[in-house]
Amino acid sequence: MTFDTYRHRLNQNLAVQQREQLTQHALLEAMEDLFDDALKMLEALPFAMSAVPVERGRSPLTPEIQQPFGILMRSVFDDVVAFNRTSCALSNFPDEHHLSQEYRQVILGDIAAAWLEFSLAANRLLVAKASSGGHRPRSVALTSVSSRRRPI
Secondary structure, rough: OOOHHHHHHHHHHHHOOOOOHHHHHHHHHHHHHHHHHHHHHHOOOOOOOOOOOOOOOOOOOOOHHHHHHHHHHHHHHHHHHHHHHOOOOOHOOOOHHHHHHHHHHHHHHHHHHHHHHHHHHHHHHHHHHHOOOOOOHHHHHHOOOOHHHHOO
């Protein structure tokens, strides 16, 4: 689903004739959508949190929530690189068609920043649920890192 979102965002950016950092923008937006959706799902889940201790502001459930995203982020990134190499539309944009190592590092840095924001928001949500006895706490918003995009 995240890869499909990437392709949709990429097509939107191409349609409005955006020419700079096409992959960076489309992939970061797709990952942020994924993290937003995951946070909403986490917020909706009922938890029996009374037996879950919070130590120094961290829920022990946070690493469990973070774990699946490592493989997913790498898989989506690899799919994007492979797709870009075969995309006829991107063949007109050599920097997007074959991502340089520097550009890849910038993109991965942006994804890591978005994942960190997600992780912090997920932890805040779990801590809030623990302090409210598992009841649904006030919404914990994911802070988007889109405004922190770094150009290559």
